[in-house]
Amino acid sequence: GAGVSQSPSNKVTEKGKDVELRCDPISGHTALYWYRQSLGQGLEFLIYFQGNSAPDKSGLPSDRFSAERTGGSVSTLTIQRTQQEDSAVYLCASSLVTAEQYFGPGTRLTVT
């Protein structure tokens, strides 16, 4: 079956512009995560959606970052007024609650 998909695969934007990153999780997976992976760094947790519960936003680095998940499926991560330090690979993963995560291929964001 289809895995987790993310779009776009690459995004180059100018400093100060807003960007939207999309994640399509595996059908039926109730949990969805966003992570950020900077060059040579580990996985930085950003946000966690689980079913109809309020999302855990504790990892969002600033109020320029927001995310939503519509209909318990597709999720969009929005970064407003992008900065150069936002350049990274943004990874999405989905899972059944107690099981392992399945990762998408990521979106490589470059802010110039």
Place this chain on the structure above:
Amino acid sequence: AQSVTQLGSHVSVSEGALVLLRCNYSSSVPPYLFWYVQYPNQGLQLLLKYTTGATLVKGINGFEAEFKKSETSFHLTKPSAHMSDAAEYFCAVSEVEGGFKTIFGAGTRLFVKA
């Protein structure tokens, strides 16, 4: 809240040598533990996981890990390293109190020398 510490951001072994990647966790309740691998220019994939039951778990590519509650550890081992094992390895923990939110360690990059 749970947390994960991976000892050593870089580990280098010779081909055929034992691989040992260390992971210690902090959790107030019995955790679920995972190891993921990220090969160069590829996405993350699951190596193995511990949920309940047998504390020694086997994963893909000859890797295994042992859950040691008394040591709060979940170290990853492989008896004999192959060149193809060169990758970044991430330990992760989730627990029911966090709604099973998964937290990852900082990762350990494994280098395999010929």
